Amino acid sequence: MASIQFNGVSKRYDDGPAIVPGLDLTIRDGEFMVLVGPSGCGKSTTLRMIAGLESITAGDLIIGGHRVNDLPPKDRDIAMVFQNYALYPHMSVFENMAFGLRVRNFPKLGIERRVRDAADTLGLSDLLGRKPGQLSGGQCQRVALGRAMVRDPQVFLFDEPLSNLDAELRVQMRGVIHRLHRQLGTTSVYVTHDQVEAMTLGSRIAILDRGELMQVGTPLELYNDPDNTFVAGFMGSPPMNLVSVVHDGTQLTCELINLPHPKLQGLKPNLLLGLRPEKLVYAASAPAHWPRLRGEIELVESLGAEMLVHLRAGADQVIARLPGLRVFTLGDVLELAFDPAAVYLFDAQSQQRIRSDGARAGAGVC
Structure with missing residues:
Protein backbone atom coordinates (compact mmCIF):
# COMPACT_ATOMS: atom_id res chain seq x y z
CA MET A 1 0.00 0.00 0.00
CA ASP A 225 -21.05 21.40 4.41
CA PRO A 226 -20.44 22.41 0.76
CA ASP A 227 -17.96 25.21 0.08
CA ASN A 228 -19.69 26.50 -3.05
CA THR A 229 -22.73 26.12 -5.30
CA PHE A 230 -20.95 23.62 -7.56
CA VAL A 231 -20.45 21.16 -4.72
CA ALA A 232 -23.93 21.90 -3.31
CA GLY A 233 -25.52 21.19 -6.67
CA PHE A 234 -23.40 18.17 -7.56
CA MET A 235 -23.76 16.18 -4.33
CA GLY A 236 -27.30 14.97 -3.80
CA SER A 237 -30.07 13.61 -6.01
CA PRO A 238 -32.03 15.70 -6.66
CA PRO A 239 -29.49 18.45 -6.06
CA MET A 240 -29.79 21.27 -3.55
CA ASN A 241 -32.35 23.92 -4.50
CA LEU A 242 -30.62 27.22 -5.28
CA VAL A 243 -32.90 30.27 -5.42
CA SER A 244 -31.92 33.88 -6.12
CA VAL A 245 -32.93 36.12 -3.21
CA VAL A 246 -32.48 39.75 -2.17
CA HIS A 247 -32.33 41.20 1.32
CA ASP A 248 -32.82 44.50 3.12
CA GLY A 249 -30.57 43.67 6.05
CA THR A 250 -33.17 41.72 8.01
CA GLN A 251 -35.13 39.55 5.58
CA LEU A 252 -34.51 37.36 2.52
CA THR A 253 -37.19 37.56 -0.17
CA CYS A 254 -38.12 36.16 -3.56
CA GLU A 255 -41.39 35.08 -5.15
CA LEU A 256 -41.30 31.75 -3.30
CA ILE A 257 -39.83 32.67 0.07
CA ASN A 258 -39.87 35.35 2.75
CA LEU A 259 -37.34 34.50 5.46
CA PRO A 260 -36.38 36.73 8.39
CA HIS A 261 -32.64 36.39 8.95
CA PRO A 262 -30.59 37.98 11.74
CA LYS A 263 -27.16 37.87 10.06
CA LEU A 264 -27.49 39.78 6.80
CA GLN A 265 -25.78 43.04 7.72
CA GLY A 266 -22.72 43.68 5.57
CA LEU A 267 -23.68 41.12 2.89
CA LYS A 268 -24.26 41.96 -0.77
CA PRO A 269 -27.94 42.56 -1.59
CA ASN A 270 -28.15 39.66 -4.09
CA LEU A 271 -27.58 36.18 -2.71
CA LEU A 272 -28.36 32.56 -3.47
CA LEU A 273 -30.38 30.60 -0.93
CA GLY A 274 -29.71 26.84 -0.77
CA LEU A 275 -32.16 24.29 0.61
CA ARG A 276 -32.09 20.50 0.30
CA PRO A 277 -35.29 18.96 -1.18
CA GLU A 278 -35.74 16.65 1.82
CA LYS A 279 -35.77 19.64 4.20
CA LEU A 280 -39.13 20.78 2.84
CA VAL A 281 -42.19 19.42 4.69
CA TYR A 282 -45.94 19.95 4.56
CA ALA A 283 -46.78 23.26 6.24
CA ALA A 284 -49.61 21.71 8.25
CA SER A 285 -47.19 19.38 10.06
CA ALA A 286 -44.43 21.95 10.68
CA PRO A 287 -43.86 24.16 13.77
CA ALA A 288 -45.68 27.47 13.52
CA HIS A 289 -42.45 29.51 13.60
CA TRP A 290 -40.93 27.78 10.55
CA PRO A 291 -40.99 29.89 7.36
CA ARG A 292 -43.53 28.99 4.67
CA LEU A 293 -42.98 28.48 0.96
CA ARG A 294 -45.80 28.60 -1.59
CA GLY A 295 -45.69 27.59 -5.21
CA GLU A 296 -47.70 26.14 -8.06
CA ILE A 297 -47.26 22.42 -8.70
CA GLU A 298 -45.55 22.06 -12.06
CA LEU A 299 -44.49 18.39 -12.05
CA VAL A 300 -44.81 15.37 -9.76
CA GLU A 301 -42.37 12.45 -10.06
CA SER A 302 -43.80 9.47 -8.22
CA LEU A 303 -41.12 7.11 -6.85
CA GLY A 304 -43.34 4.81 -4.81
CA ALA A 305 -42.56 5.47 -1.16
CA GLU A 306 -41.80 9.10 -1.96
CA MET A 307 -42.27 11.68 -4.67
CA LEU A 308 -40.45 14.68 -6.06
CA VAL A 309 -42.77 17.68 -6.31
CA HIS A 310 -41.64 20.59 -8.50
CA LEU A 311 -43.03 23.97 -7.44
CA ARG A 312 -42.81 27.26 -9.32
CA ALA A 313 -43.60 30.85 -8.45
CA GLY A 314 -42.68 33.21 -11.29
CA ALA A 315 -39.08 32.55 -12.30
CA ASP A 316 -38.29 30.64 -9.11
CA GLN A 317 -38.50 26.86 -8.84
CA VAL A 318 -37.80 24.33 -6.09
CA ILE A 319 -38.03 20.55 -5.77
CA ALA A 320 -39.41 18.95 -2.60
CA ARG A 321 -38.87 15.32 -1.61
CA LEU A 322 -42.13 14.31 0.11
CA PRO A 323 -43.77 11.06 1.27
CA GLY A 324 -45.53 9.40 -1.66
CA LEU A 325 -48.96 9.19 -0.05
CA ARG A 326 -50.87 12.06 -1.69
CA VAL A 327 -52.31 12.74 -5.12
CA PHE A 328 -51.75 16.24 -6.51
CA THR A 329 -53.28 18.12 -9.41
CA LEU A 330 -50.89 20.06 -11.63
CA GLY A 331 -51.48 23.78 -11.21
CA ASP A 332 -52.59 23.54 -7.57
CA VAL A 333 -50.82 25.78 -5.06
CA LEU A 334 -48.96 23.86 -2.35
CA GLU A 335 -47.67 25.35 0.90
CA LEU A 336 -44.55 23.84 2.45
CA ALA A 337 -42.33 24.78 5.38
CA PHE A 338 -38.68 24.40 6.35
CA ASP A 339 -36.43 24.73 9.36
CA PRO A 340 -34.53 28.05 8.96
CA ALA A 341 -31.41 26.31 10.35
CA ALA A 342 -31.36 24.15 7.20
CA VAL A 343 -30.75 27.14 4.92
CA TYR A 344 -27.41 27.82 3.21
CA LEU A 345 -26.36 31.16 1.74
CA PHE A 346 -24.00 31.68 -1.18
CA ASP A 347 -22.55 34.77 -2.81
CA ALA A 348 -24.41 35.20 -6.11
CA GLN A 349 -21.29 36.41 -7.94
CA SER A 350 -18.48 34.21 -6.61
CA GLN A 351 -20.77 31.20 -5.90
CA GLN A 352 -18.87 30.69 -2.62
CA ARG A 353 -20.55 29.73 0.63
CA ILE A 354 -21.26 32.51 3.14
CA ARG A 355 -20.54 31.11 6.59
CA SER A 356 -21.34 32.58 9.97
CA ASP A 357 -18.63 32.59 12.64
CA GLY A 358 -18.29 29.19 14.23
CA ALA A 359 -20.66 27.50 11.74
CA ARG A 360 -20.40 23.74 11.94
CA ALA A 361 -20.74 21.21 9.11
CA GLY A 362 -24.39 20.73 8.32
CA ALA A 363 -25.51 23.69 10.44
CA GLY A 364 -26.44 25.92 7.50
CA VAL A 365 -25.88 29.61 8.16
CA CYS A 366 -28.27 30.26 11.03
Whole structure:
Protein backbone atom coordinates (compact mmCIF):
# COMPACT_ATOMS: atom_id res chain seq x y z
CA MET A 1 0.00 0.00 0.00
CA ALA A 2 1.08 3.60 -0.53
CA SER A 3 -0.02 7.20 -0.26
CA ILE A 4 -0.31 9.42 -3.35
CA GLN A 5 0.54 13.12 -3.39
CA PHE A 6 -0.12 15.66 -6.12
CA ASN A 7 2.10 18.70 -5.59
CA GLY A 8 1.08 21.38 -8.06
CA VAL A 9 0.56 18.77 -10.80
CA SER A 10 -0.64 20.16 -14.12
CA LYS A 11 -1.36 18.74 -17.55
CA ARG A 12 -1.70 20.55 -20.84
CA TYR A 13 -1.51 19.44 -24.46
CA ASP A 14 0.73 21.47 -26.78
CA ASP A 15 -0.16 25.16 -26.41
CA GLY A 16 -3.76 24.58 -25.34
CA PRO A 17 -5.30 25.41 -21.98
CA ALA A 18 -4.40 23.28 -18.98
CA ILE A 19 -6.65 20.24 -18.56
CA VAL A 20 -5.46 20.06 -14.94
CA PRO A 21 -4.08 23.51 -14.02
CA GLY A 22 -2.24 22.66 -10.79
CA LEU A 23 -3.58 19.97 -8.51
CA ASP A 24 -2.66 19.72 -4.83
CA LEU A 25 -4.16 16.59 -3.28
CA THR A 26 -3.06 13.89 -0.84
CA ILE A 27 -4.57 10.39 -1.02
CA ARG A 28 -3.82 8.58 2.21
CA ASP A 29 -2.35 5.11 2.52
CA GLY A 30 -5.18 2.55 2.35
CA GLU A 31 -7.81 5.15 1.47
CA PHE A 32 -10.57 4.75 -1.13
CA MET A 33 -10.55 8.14 -2.89
CA VAL A 34 -13.21 8.91 -5.48
CA LEU A 35 -12.56 11.55 -8.14
CA VAL A 36 -15.92 12.87 -9.29
CA GLY A 37 -17.18 15.61 -11.56
CA PRO A 38 -18.88 16.25 -14.90
CA SER A 39 -17.46 15.17 -18.26
CA GLY A 40 -14.32 17.09 -19.13
CA CYS A 41 -13.44 18.00 -15.54
CA GLY A 42 -10.02 16.29 -15.68
CA LYS A 43 -10.73 13.29 -13.44
CA SER A 44 -9.71 10.61 -15.98
CA THR A 45 -6.63 12.62 -16.96
CA THR A 46 -5.66 12.75 -13.28
CA LEU A 47 -6.10 8.98 -12.97
CA ARG A 48 -4.03 8.36 -16.09
CA MET A 49 -1.22 10.51 -14.71
CA ILE A 50 -1.12 8.24 -11.65
CA ALA A 51 -0.95 5.22 -13.95
CA GLY A 52 1.79 6.78 -16.08
CA LEU A 53 -0.40 6.75 -19.19
CA GLU A 54 -0.29 10.56 -19.37
CA SER A 55 2.86 12.63 -18.92
CA ILE A 56 2.96 15.40 -16.31
CA THR A 57 3.53 18.92 -17.61
CA ALA A 58 4.57 20.44 -14.27
CA GLY A 59 4.62 19.60 -10.57
CA ASP A 60 5.48 16.40 -8.74
CA LEU A 61 3.56 13.15 -8.34
CA ILE A 62 4.68 11.16 -5.30
CA ILE A 63 3.62 7.52 -4.79
CA GLY A 64 4.78 5.72 -1.67
CA GLY A 65 7.26 8.49 -0.93
CA HIS A 66 8.92 8.32 -4.37
CA ARG A 67 8.66 10.84 -7.21
CA VAL A 68 7.29 8.92 -10.20
CA ASN A 69 6.96 11.60 -12.90
CA ASP A 70 9.41 9.81 -15.18
CA LEU A 71 8.76 6.24 -14.02
CA PRO A 72 7.19 4.01 -16.72
CA PRO A 73 3.78 2.45 -15.96
CA LYS A 74 5.17 -1.08 -15.57
CA ASP A 75 7.42 0.02 -12.71
CA ARG A 76 4.76 1.83 -10.63
CA ASP A 77 3.23 -1.30 -9.03
CA ILE A 78 -0.27 -0.20 -9.98
CA ALA A 79 -3.24 -2.22 -11.26
CA MET A 80 -5.99 -0.58 -13.30
CA VAL A 81 -9.59 -1.63 -13.96
CA PHE A 82 -11.10 -0.12 -17.10
CA GLN A 83 -14.64 0.67 -18.19
CA ASN A 84 -14.60 -1.82 -21.08
CA TYR A 85 -13.15 -4.84 -19.15
CA ALA A 86 -10.28 -5.29 -21.70
CA LEU A 87 -10.39 -9.11 -21.46
CA TYR A 88 -8.75 -11.40 -24.01
CA PRO A 89 -11.69 -13.15 -25.76
CA HIS A 90 -9.70 -16.27 -26.71
CA MET A 91 -8.50 -16.91 -23.15
CA SER A 92 -10.37 -18.55 -20.29
CA VAL A 93 -11.23 -16.67 -17.11
CA PHE A 94 -8.28 -18.37 -15.41
CA GLU A 95 -5.87 -17.36 -18.18
CA ASN A 96 -7.16 -13.77 -18.24
CA MET A 97 -6.60 -13.43 -14.52
CA ALA A 98 -3.20 -15.14 -14.68
CA PHE A 99 -1.87 -13.32 -17.75
CA GLY A 100 -0.29 -10.37 -15.95
CA LEU A 101 1.51 -12.69 -13.54
CA ARG A 102 2.81 -14.91 -16.34
CA VAL A 103 4.42 -12.02 -18.22
CA ARG A 104 6.13 -11.06 -14.94
CA ASN A 105 7.50 -14.63 -14.65
CA PHE A 106 5.69 -15.52 -11.45
CA PRO A 107 6.14 -19.18 -10.44
CA LYS A 108 3.38 -21.49 -11.65
CA LEU A 109 2.25 -22.56 -8.18
CA GLY A 110 2.11 -18.94 -7.04
CA ILE A 111 -0.07 -18.03 -10.02
CA GLU A 112 -2.42 -20.93 -9.34
CA ARG A 113 -2.81 -19.94 -5.68
CA ARG A 114 -3.38 -16.24 -6.36
CA VAL A 115 -5.91 -16.81 -9.13
CA ARG A 116 -7.94 -19.35 -7.14
CA ASP A 117 -7.89 -17.16 -4.01
CA ALA A 118 -9.14 -14.19 -6.03
CA ALA A 119 -11.77 -16.33 -7.75
CA ASP A 120 -13.07 -17.51 -4.38
CA THR A 121 -13.30 -13.93 -3.13
CA LEU A 122 -15.14 -12.73 -6.25
CA GLY A 123 -17.43 -15.73 -6.72
CA LEU A 124 -15.73 -16.85 -9.93
CA SER A 125 -14.53 -20.31 -8.92
CA ASP A 126 -17.12 -22.10 -11.09
CA LEU A 127 -16.36 -19.90 -14.10
CA LEU A 128 -12.58 -20.29 -14.41
CA GLY A 129 -12.84 -22.50 -17.50
CA ARG A 130 -15.22 -20.20 -19.41
CA LYS A 131 -14.28 -17.55 -21.95
CA PRO A 132 -15.48 -13.91 -21.77
CA GLY A 133 -18.10 -14.47 -24.48
CA GLN A 134 -19.87 -16.91 -22.16
CA LEU A 135 -20.10 -14.41 -19.27
CA SER A 136 -22.51 -11.64 -18.30
CA GLY A 137 -21.34 -8.03 -18.00
CA GLY A 138 -21.14 -8.28 -14.23
CA GLN A 139 -19.10 -11.48 -14.43
CA CYS A 140 -16.71 -9.88 -16.93
CA GLN A 141 -16.19 -6.93 -14.62
CA ARG A 142 -15.45 -9.30 -11.72
CA VAL A 143 -12.84 -11.03 -13.90
CA ALA A 144 -11.28 -7.62 -14.60
CA LEU A 145 -11.24 -6.96 -10.84
CA GLY A 146 -9.67 -10.37 -10.22
CA ARG A 147 -6.96 -9.74 -12.82
CA ALA A 148 -6.02 -6.55 -10.95
CA MET A 149 -6.38 -8.18 -7.54
CA VAL A 150 -3.96 -11.09 -8.19
CA ARG A 151 -1.11 -8.67 -8.78
CA ASP A 152 -1.33 -7.45 -5.16
CA PRO A 153 -0.37 -3.89 -6.23
CA GLN A 154 0.30 -0.92 -3.98
CA VAL A 155 -2.48 1.06 -5.72
CA PHE A 156 -5.73 0.12 -7.47
CA LEU A 157 -7.06 2.50 -10.15
CA PHE A 158 -10.68 2.30 -11.34
CA ASP A 159 -11.68 4.21 -14.48
CA GLU A 160 -15.52 4.33 -14.47
CA PRO A 161 -15.66 0.52 -14.22
CA LEU A 162 -19.46 0.26 -13.84
CA SER A 163 -20.59 2.57 -16.64
CA ASN A 164 -21.41 -0.28 -19.04
CA LEU A 165 -23.59 -2.18 -16.54
CA ASP A 166 -27.33 -1.88 -16.00
CA ALA A 167 -28.71 -0.34 -12.80
CA GLU A 168 -29.11 -3.62 -10.87
CA LEU A 169 -25.62 -4.83 -11.76
CA ARG A 170 -24.11 -1.49 -10.80
CA VAL A 171 -25.57 -1.86 -7.31
CA GLN A 172 -24.21 -5.41 -7.04
CA MET A 173 -20.75 -4.44 -8.26
CA ARG A 174 -20.56 -1.48 -5.89
CA GLY A 175 -21.00 -4.00 -3.10
CA VAL A 176 -18.27 -6.23 -4.55
CA ILE A 177 -15.79 -3.35 -4.83
CA HIS A 178 -16.64 -2.09 -1.34
CA ARG A 179 -16.09 -5.54 0.20
CA LEU A 180 -12.87 -5.99 -1.78
CA HIS A 181 -11.42 -2.75 -0.45
CA ARG A 182 -12.47 -3.56 3.10
CA GLN A 183 -10.77 -6.95 2.82
CA LEU A 184 -7.55 -5.86 1.09
CA GLY A 185 -7.12 -2.31 2.38
CA THR A 186 -5.22 -1.31 -0.76
CA THR A 187 -5.01 2.38 -1.65
CA SER A 188 -7.66 2.90 -4.33
CA VAL A 189 -8.54 5.77 -6.67
CA TYR A 190 -11.92 5.55 -8.39
CA VAL A 191 -13.13 7.83 -11.19
CA THR A 192 -16.83 8.36 -11.83
CA HIS A 193 -19.34 11.02 -12.88
CA ASP A 194 -22.03 9.31 -10.78
CA GLN A 195 -22.41 10.99 -7.39
CA VAL A 196 -24.30 7.95 -6.03
CA GLU A 197 -21.24 5.78 -6.68
CA ALA A 198 -19.06 8.46 -5.11
CA MET A 199 -21.21 8.71 -1.97
CA THR A 200 -21.50 4.95 -1.44
CA LEU A 201 -17.90 3.94 -2.18
CA GLY A 202 -15.61 6.78 -1.16
CA SER A 203 -13.73 7.10 2.11
CA ARG A 204 -13.25 10.62 0.82
CA ILE A 205 -14.35 12.34 -2.37
CA ALA A 206 -12.49 14.93 -4.44
CA ILE A 207 -14.85 17.02 -6.59
CA LEU A 208 -13.29 18.47 -9.75
CA ASP A 209 -14.56 21.09 -12.18
CA ARG A 210 -12.52 22.09 -15.25
CA GLY A 211 -9.45 20.59 -13.62
CA GLU A 212 -9.82 22.60 -10.41
CA LEU A 213 -10.29 20.90 -7.06
CA MET A 214 -13.58 22.29 -5.72
CA GLN A 215 -13.57 20.48 -2.38
CA VAL A 216 -12.37 17.27 -0.79
CA GLY A 217 -13.88 15.49 2.20
CA THR A 218 -15.96 12.57 3.38
CA PRO A 219 -19.32 12.03 1.64
CA LEU A 220 -21.23 13.53 4.58
CA GLU A 221 -18.88 16.50 4.87
CA LEU A 222 -19.44 17.39 1.22
CA TYR A 223 -23.19 16.83 1.43
CA ASN A 224 -23.73 18.74 4.67
CA ASP A 225 -21.05 21.40 4.41
CA PRO A 226 -20.44 22.41 0.76
CA ASP A 227 -17.96 25.21 0.08
CA ASN A 228 -19.69 26.50 -3.05
CA THR A 229 -22.73 26.12 -5.30
CA PHE A 230 -20.95 23.62 -7.56
CA VAL A 231 -20.45 21.16 -4.72
CA ALA A 232 -23.93 21.90 -3.31
CA GLY A 233 -25.52 21.19 -6.67
CA PHE A 234 -23.40 18.17 -7.56
CA MET A 235 -23.76 16.18 -4.33
CA GLY A 236 -27.30 14.97 -3.80
CA SER A 237 -30.07 13.61 -6.01
CA PRO A 238 -32.03 15.70 -6.66
CA PRO A 239 -29.49 18.45 -6.06
CA MET A 240 -29.79 21.27 -3.55
CA ASN A 241 -32.35 23.92 -4.50
CA LEU A 242 -30.62 27.22 -5.28
CA VAL A 243 -32.90 30.27 -5.42
CA SER A 244 -31.92 33.88 -6.12
CA VAL A 245 -32.93 36.12 -3.21
CA VAL A 246 -32.48 39.75 -2.17
CA HIS A 247 -32.33 41.20 1.32
CA ASP A 248 -32.82 44.50 3.12
CA GLY A 249 -30.57 43.67 6.05
CA THR A 250 -33.17 41.72 8.01
CA GLN A 251 -35.13 39.55 5.58
CA LEU A 252 -34.51 37.36 2.52
CA THR A 253 -37.19 37.56 -0.17
CA CYS A 254 -38.12 36.16 -3.56
CA GLU A 255 -41.39 35.08 -5.15
CA LEU A 256 -41.30 31.75 -3.30
CA ILE A 257 -39.83 32.67 0.07
CA ASN A 258 -39.87 35.35 2.75
CA LEU A 259 -37.34 34.50 5.46
CA PRO A 260 -36.38 36.73 8.39
CA HIS A 261 -32.64 36.39 8.95
CA PRO A 262 -30.59 37.98 11.74
CA LYS A 263 -27.16 37.87 10.06
CA LEU A 264 -27.49 39.78 6.80
CA GLN A 265 -25.78 43.04 7.72
CA GLY A 266 -22.72 43.68 5.57
CA LEU A 267 -23.68 41.12 2.89
CA LYS A 268 -24.26 41.96 -0.77
CA PRO A 269 -27.94 42.56 -1.59
CA ASN A 270 -28.15 39.66 -4.09
CA LEU A 271 -27.58 36.18 -2.71
CA LEU A 272 -28.36 32.56 -3.47
CA LEU A 273 -30.38 30.60 -0.93
CA GLY A 274 -29.71 26.84 -0.77
CA LEU A 275 -32.16 24.29 0.61
CA ARG A 276 -32.09 20.50 0.30
CA PRO A 277 -35.29 18.96 -1.18
CA GLU A 278 -35.74 16.65 1.82
CA LYS A 279 -35.77 19.64 4.20
CA LEU A 280 -39.13 20.78 2.84
CA VAL A 281 -42.19 19.42 4.69
CA TYR A 282 -45.94 19.95 4.56
CA ALA A 283 -46.78 23.26 6.24
CA ALA A 284 -49.61 21.71 8.25
CA SER A 285 -47.19 19.38 10.06
CA ALA A 286 -44.43 21.95 10.68
CA PRO A 287 -43.86 24.16 13.77
CA ALA A 288 -45.68 27.47 13.52
CA HIS A 289 -42.45 29.51 13.60
CA TRP A 290 -40.93 27.78 10.55
CA PRO A 291 -40.99 29.89 7.36
CA ARG A 292 -43.53 28.99 4.67
CA LEU A 293 -42.98 28.48 0.96
CA ARG A 294 -45.80 28.60 -1.59
CA GLY A 295 -45.69 27.59 -5.21
CA GLU A 296 -47.70 26.14 -8.06
CA ILE A 297 -47.26 22.42 -8.70
CA GLU A 298 -45.55 22.06 -12.06
CA LEU A 299 -44.49 18.39 -12.05
CA VAL A 300 -44.81 15.37 -9.76
CA GLU A 301 -42.37 12.45 -10.06
CA SER A 302 -43.80 9.47 -8.22
CA LEU A 303 -41.12 7.11 -6.85
CA GLY A 304 -43.34 4.81 -4.81
CA ALA A 305 -42.56 5.47 -1.16
CA GLU A 306 -41.80 9.10 -1.96
CA MET A 307 -42.27 11.68 -4.67
CA LEU A 308 -40.45 14.68 -6.06
CA VAL A 309 -42.77 17.68 -6.31
CA HIS A 310 -41.64 20.59 -8.50
CA LEU A 311 -43.03 23.97 -7.44
CA ARG A 312 -42.81 27.26 -9.32
CA ALA A 313 -43.60 30.85 -8.45
CA GLY A 314 -42.68 33.21 -11.29
CA ALA A 315 -39.08 32.55 -12.30
CA ASP A 316 -38.29 30.64 -9.11
CA GLN A 317 -38.50 26.86 -8.84
CA VAL A 318 -37.80 24.33 -6.09
CA ILE A 319 -38.03 20.55 -5.77
CA ALA A 320 -39.41 18.95 -2.60
CA ARG A 321 -38.87 15.32 -1.61
CA LEU A 322 -42.13 14.31 0.11
CA PRO A 323 -43.77 11.06 1.27
CA GLY A 324 -45.53 9.40 -1.66
CA LEU A 325 -48.96 9.19 -0.05
CA ARG A 326 -50.87 12.06 -1.69
CA VAL A 327 -52.31 12.74 -5.12
CA PHE A 328 -51.75 16.24 -6.51
CA THR A 329 -53.28 18.12 -9.41
CA LEU A 330 -50.89 20.06 -11.63
CA GLY A 331 -51.48 23.78 -11.21
CA ASP A 332 -52.59 23.54 -7.57
CA VAL A 333 -50.82 25.78 -5.06
CA LEU A 334 -48.96 23.86 -2.35
CA GLU A 335 -47.67 25.35 0.90
CA LEU A 336 -44.55 23.84 2.45
CA ALA A 337 -42.33 24.78 5.38
CA PHE A 338 -38.68 24.40 6.35
CA ASP A 339 -36.43 24.73 9.36
CA PRO A 340 -34.53 28.05 8.96
CA ALA A 341 -31.41 26.31 10.35
CA ALA A 342 -31.36 24.15 7.20
CA VAL A 343 -30.75 27.14 4.92
CA TYR A 344 -27.41 27.82 3.21
CA LEU A 345 -26.36 31.16 1.74
CA PHE A 346 -24.00 31.68 -1.18
CA ASP A 347 -22.55 34.77 -2.81
CA ALA A 348 -24.41 35.20 -6.11
CA GLN A 349 -21.29 36.41 -7.94
CA SER A 350 -18.48 34.21 -6.61
CA GLN A 351 -20.77 31.20 -5.90
CA GLN A 352 -18.87 30.69 -2.62
CA ARG A 353 -20.55 29.73 0.63
CA ILE A 354 -21.26 32.51 3.14
CA ARG A 355 -20.54 31.11 6.59
CA SER A 356 -21.34 32.58 9.97
CA ASP A 357 -18.63 32.59 12.64
CA GLY A 358 -18.29 29.19 14.23
CA ALA A 359 -20.66 27.50 11.74
CA ARG A 360 -20.40 23.74 11.94
CA ALA A 361 -20.74 21.21 9.11
CA GLY A 362 -24.39 20.73 8.32
CA ALA A 363 -25.51 23.69 10.44
CA GLY A 364 -26.44 25.92 7.50
CA VAL A 365 -25.88 29.61 8.16
CA CYS A 366 -28.27 30.26 11.03
